[in-house]
Amino acid sequence: MKTIRIMIVAVGGQGNILAARVLGETAVAAGMDVRMSEFHGMAQRGGVVESMVLLGRGKGACIADGAADVLLGFEPSETIRAAGKCNAGTTVITSTAAVPPFTVALGDARYPDVPGALQLLADRVNVMIAIDAPDLAIRAGSLLAINMVMLGALAGSGATPMPPDLFCGIIKEKTKKQFADINLKAFELGMNAARNTA
Amino acid sequence: MHPLLENQPNKQVLMLGNEAIARGAIEAGVAFAAAYPGTPSSEIALQFFQISKTTDLYFEYSANEKVALEVAAGAAMCGLRTMASMKHVGLNVASDALMTLAYTGVAGALVLVVADDPYMFSSQNEQDSRYYGKLSGLPILEPSTVAEAREMTVYAFDLSEELKLPVILRTTTRINHSSGVVTLGPMRKRQTKGDFIKDPFNYVCIPSVSRRLHPILLEKIETARTMAETSPWNRIEGEGKWGVICNGVSYGYVSDAIEELGFAADFKILRIGFSHPFPDARVSRFLEGCEKVLVAEEGEPYMEEAVRNCAHKAGLPVTIKGKGKGLFSRLYEFDPTLVKTAIAECFQLPVKHARPVPIADLPEAPPRPPNLCPGCPHRAAYVAVREVFGDDAVYPTDIGCYTLGLLPPLRMGDFLIAMGAGIGTAGGFARASGRKTVAFIGDSTFFHSGLSPLASAVYNNHDFTVVVLDNGTTGMTGHQPHPGVDLSHLNLDKKPISIEAAARGLGVEKVITVNPFHYKKTVDALRQIADYRGVSVLIARAPCPLYERGLPGFKKKRPFTVNEKTCGNHQSCTKTVACPAFFVEDARPRIDAQRCTGCALCAQVCPENAIVRVSEKGEAS
Known part of the structure; x- marks a missing residue:
């Protein structure tokens, strides 16, 4: 099987690491080789959190510029920041809801024109799926379920070969019991949103 | 039960590199572990801390890395299997003890994990700890994958016990903080009680003792070298005329690059996993069959110098490349493109790079620097x-x-x-x-x-x-x-x-x-x-x-809000305090109630006392 390289970017606190873990566990359950690397320095302190997930053959656990098959962005300015990982064949799945850094909140930096930037990027990649992830997460029952919405969108995009049911089994097993129903609902909403957008 | 205690050999589990190292130690029967936390090594100690609460494994967070190494050394002198884990700069602190511990050796086993941080994701420097192997004379093992981190850790204990020397397991951030599929091995029983057999003329390093111990260490180094010469951790792949010698994470990049470049049959790879003492004879034999050799290693030219030394001693005229313009740098960490480009440059091969989409005209994402938390x-x-x-x-x-x-x-x-x-x-x-x-x-x-x-x-x-x-x-x-x-809330008597x-x-x-x-x-x-x-x-x-917020009895304080009637818009709050719970809307400061911890600092700095606690009904009070 060809290697599938998935780059996940988020802001600290959005649950990127757990999403990557569920994605990885799902791939292991599907009998695939998995290599992941995470960069979570100072995540709790408002920084950027990156995960790289590589499925299938190969040995490295890192994604070079222009080498991502999927860019999964939990926050639109982070999707823009990581755009250099994309090539003409990349599937970009992004949340459209801005989480301004405090530099912007305090007026020291400017938040970019996100819709415009996403449109520019959309014209250069294979597929762009843009969803309002926090809105879907709240509809599922908790803002904290953004990560499961994004995972659902990934499953719905068809960019990975694992069946949605397999994801759901891992979500039930690996995420906190009291949030399982919300997480599964969020996953489903994300999946449907991606299917309707793609 | 802690997931790392699962006794199901051959089961495949997705693990973080640091979990794999802790699992390897548990499988090897580690009985005594100590650490001072430091990124990227911290999760190793976390596993031991958790496991020690429900088993007879002894673990402590020591006051610093030197104490962690020393307390582990004491237990190892009593015959136990022990581990000390730390980040690279922590080994500087521990190094004073380590240098002479190499003279005394250990009665049981001591594995010292040192986690380097190329690119300095969360460190003050990117020193290359492999030189500590040379400096101390101790063996160094370097895993290339998460799965290998577990296997090598088990081996490190055996090696330490056999040589009666501490063994250094050296990782980098991309091993510690990567995850991969690990095949669980069998569990060995923990032996938690030992005995110290006094032997002052071998253990008390006064000059006359050390003068005798140093030659013994040199003998042990040569014994270790013969083990490195035939070690399966130093393995050759392929039979081509172009050689690449690599270690750690660079092995994965080299391996993928050679396949992508499409000249796999022309290459052979020597992956060095047992890197100190350096397997000179094995490297010389590898060089003999090569027209040209590239050494791919992050950090300093540690192997490159050793490889040149081998070629010189064996009188081999082979061209050896490594650090240098257009090839590898001593700075930062490698990535797949960097390694592929260097290999293509060194062996004059055509290279097809991934083609990133143009991004020059995309707006710049705002900086997201880490910051002290709200309520810090x-x-x-x-x-x-x-x-x-x-x-x-x-x-x-x-x-x-x-x-x-x-x-x-x-x-x-x-x-x-x-x-x-x-x-x-x-x-x-x-x-x-x-x-x-x-x-x-x-x-x-x-x-x-x-x-x-x-x-x-x-x-x-x-x-x-x-x-x-x-x-x-x-x-x-x-x-x-x-x-x-105080850890009494965890029922720990400190x-x-x-x-x-x-x-x-x-x-x-x-x-x-x-x-x-x-x-x-x-x-x-x-x-x-x-x-x-x-x-x-x-x-x-x-x-x-x-x-x-994780302590018992914690009650969230009510957040603060800006009273717009009394706020004079001096912005002392945003300009002096600059708590990330603030945001500016219509050129006036506001507080995000979700992020405010109710610490009241800004309320005391505001010249108009316009920052007030939200009442229980959720209004400005």
């Missing part, structure tokens, strides 16, 4: 110190979350090199410049390396102030305990040490403790200290808000 007590202490001492004072700082105080608008931090060096350098700054000097240090760092420079400063009549930023935990690395932390008593015991006569969220009292205390000559200590004590 360090911010409160810094705002008060700035009010009293301003820009005139010199502020040597130290290592922890509070290092982030260097960012504007706090700008608290003028010099930073190493744990404890804030207090250490302060005497030099104060005496040489004649300026008021205020050194910052965290509570965990105080116990790690702050005590001896404080004693030295008192004795030598220095004149500066130490601000101990005491948030009751080791914040930056994930809330590990230190000798000042004897917390008072920082005040420690400072007084070291002869500091002026010691004041404040809650930095009592802003006026803190400023008053600092003004008192400003007039004091000699070494003074201000302890700014309030819990880390992230740690506090």
Whole structure:
């Protein structure tokens, strides 16, 4: 099987690491080789959190510029920041809801024109799926379920070969019991949103 | 049961590199482990901390890496299998003990994990710890994958026991913080009680003993070298005329690059996993069949120099490349493109790179620098110190979350090199410049390396102030305990040490403790200290808000809001305090109630008292 390289970017606190873990566990359950690397320095302190997930053959656990098959962005300015990982064949799945850094909140930096930037990027990649992830997460029952919405969108995009049911089994097993129903609902909403957008 | 205790050999599990190392140690029957936390090594110790609560594994967070190594060494002298884990700069602290521990050797086993951090994701330097192998004479093992991290850890214990030497397991961030599929191995029984057999003329390193022990160490190094020569960790793949010698994570990049370049049949790879003592004979044989060789290693040209040495000794005319213009750098970490480009350049091969989409015309994403959290007590202490001492004072700082105080608008931090060096350098700054000097240090760092420079400063009549930023935990690395932390809520019987008593015991006569969220009292205390000559200590004590919310009995405080009627829009709150719970809307400061912890710092700084606590009904009160 060809290697599938998935780059996940988020802001600290959005649950990127757990999403990557569920994605990885799902791939292991599907009998695939998995290599992941995470960069979570100072995540709790408002920084950027990156995960790289590589499925299938190969040995490295890192994604070079222009080498991502999927860019999964939990926050639109982070999707823009990581755009250099994309090539003409990349599937970009992004949340459209801005989480301004405090530099912007305090007026020291400017938040970019996100819709415009996403449109520019959309014209250069294979597929762009843009969803309002926090809105879907709240509809599922908790803002904290953004990560499961994004995972659902990934499953719905068809960019990975694992069946949605397999994801759901891992979500039930690996995420906190009291949030399982919300997480599964969020996953489903994300999946449907991606299917309707793609 | 802790997931790492699962006794199901051959089961495949997705694990973090650090979990794989801890699992390997558990499989090898580690009975005694110690650590001081440090990214990227911290999760190894976390596993042991958790496992030690339900099993007979002994684990402790020691005051610093040297103590962690020493306490593990003591247990290893009693015949136990032991581990000490630390980040690369931690090994500098532990190195004094390590150098002579290599002379005595150990009766049981001691595996020292050292986690390097190329690119300095979360470190003050990117030193290459492999040189500690050469410096000490101890064996070094370097895994290339997460799965191998588990296997190598098991082997490291066996190797240590066989050679009666500590063994260094050297990783980099991309191993520690990567995950991969690990095949579980069988569990070996933990032997938690041992006995120390006295042998002072082999263990007490006075000169006459050490003169005899050093040649023994040299013999052990040669024994280890013969093991490295035939070790399966040093393996050759392929039969081509072009050689690539690599280690650690670079192996994965090399392996993928050769396949992608499409000339796999022309290459052969020598992956060095047992890298000290260097397997000279094996490398020489590898070189014999090569037209040209490239050494791919992150960091320093450690292997490259050894490979050149082998070629020289064997009289081989083969061309050897490695660090140099157009090839590899000694800086930062590698990535797949960098390695592929260097291989293509070295062997003059056509290269097809991934083609990133053009991004030059995309707007720039706003910077997202890490920041002190909302409700962080360090911010409160810094705002008060700035009010009293301003820009005139010199502020040597130290290592922890509070290092982030260097960012504007706090700008608290003028010099930073190493744990404890804030207090250490302060005497030099104060005496040489004649300026008021205020050194910052965290509570965990105080116990790690702050005590001896404080004693030295008192004795030598220095004149500066130490601000101990005491948030009751080791914040930056994930809330590990230190000798000042009470763990009775976890049913752990520790004897917390008072920082005040420690400072007084070291002869500091002026010691004041404040809650930095009592802003006026803190400023008053600092003004008192400003007039004091000699070494003074201000302890700014309030819990880390992230740690506090996990403690029993924690109650969230009601957040604050800006009363728009009384707000004069001076923006002292956003310009001086700059808590990330603030945002500016229509050019006026507002507070995000979700992020506000209710610490009340900004309310005390506001000139109009326009920042008020939200009432229980959710209104401005």
